[in-house]
Amino acid sequence: MTTTTTPPDKPQRTEVEIIASLQNTVSASRLNTFLQCRLKFYFLYVLELKKPKTAALHVGSTVHAVLKSWSKARWLGRPLTLKELHEEFSRAWADDSEGPVVWEDNEADEKATGWRLCETYLRECRIPTDIKPDAVEVPVEADLSEYGLPRLIGILDLVQQGRIIDYKTAASTPNAEKVAHTTEVQTSSYGVLYRANKSQPENGIELHHLVKLKNPKVVITSLPPMSDAQQTRLFHLMEAYVSGVARREFIPSPGMQCASCEFFNECRQWK
Numbered sequence: 001m002t003t004t005t006t007p008p009d010k011p012q013r014t015e016v017e018i019i020a021s022l023q024n025t026v027s028a029s030r031l032n033t034f035l036q037c038r039l040k041f042y043f044l045y046v047l048e049l050k051k052p053k054t055a056a057l058h059v060g061s062t063v064h065a066v067l068k069s070w071s072k073a074r075w076l077g078r079p080l081t082l083k084e085l086h087e088e089f090s091r092a093w094a095d096d097s098e099g100p101v102v103w104e105d106n107e108a109d110e111k112a113t114g115w116r117l118c119e120t121y122l123r124e125c126r127i128p129t130d131i132k133p134d135a136v137e138v139p140v141e142a143d144l145s146e147y148g149l150p151r152l153i154g155i156l157d158l159v160q161q162g163r164i165i166d167y168k169t170a171a172s173t174p175n176a177e178k179v180a181h182t183t184e185v186q187t188s189s190y191g192v193l194y195r196a197n198k199s200q201p202e203n204g205i206e207l208h209h210l211v212k213l214k215n216p217k218v219v220i221t222s223l224p225p226m227s228d229a230q231q232t233r234l235f236h237l238m239e240a241y242v243s244g245v246a247r248r249e250f251i252p253s254p255g256m257q258c259a260s261c262e263f264f265n266e267c268r269q270w271k
């Protein structure tokens, strides 16, 4: 069983202040959580309950840190060697600033898997390493007040030749058609954010899945630029978010997703 803690060393805000700030800004992950389960959203973003980091999350954030360093170095015109990237991997793996990790399997095995994923990605990602990225890990925002919507915020992992690239680690091979649907809130948000900052449409969006198999593989799903219909769908979902948060509709949505919900025990206490 996992335990819950309240965040340490954070200035205390009232629930009213927290909800007001959630009404002012929204990110794709916040919106996705709200659409998945409003009670989970409440635990995560209103009560700000923290859970110990899972092994899968630690592998994902470490791989992400390595790829960020790899792209940043290319952007600076000083590409890193494999040895330097491995050192970066070791540093990120040892980083415990977000608290201890809950290891279900052997940590050494997980670590080996993480580095194998990085090596496989660097070998198979097909990103032209001689072309400087447009942007790396850049925080962006879009003022959507003209639509009566909150400010949209997000971080773009990598933009290369006008294409937005997002890294994901996965336990199984993704299905291209399904993944286009299940990630649509995120990809449409990226489209809106890109256009608000570049004043032109993106050339496309790529999802780069690093799949944690015995023999890791990279699956690249190329999506076209966001369509007008996708932007409309996103804005409708944001409207539902705005009205749901304003009405404090923090109710559970029992379903398949509960099997992996970190707030299962808290949820059972809900009345």
Ligand code: SF4
Pocket (backbone or CB within 6 Å): 037, 038, 039, 040, 252, 253, 254, 255, 257, 258, 261, 262, 263, 264, 267, 268
């Ligand atoms: S267990 Fe299910 S219903 Fe409860 S908070 Fe988690 S996702 Fe929502």
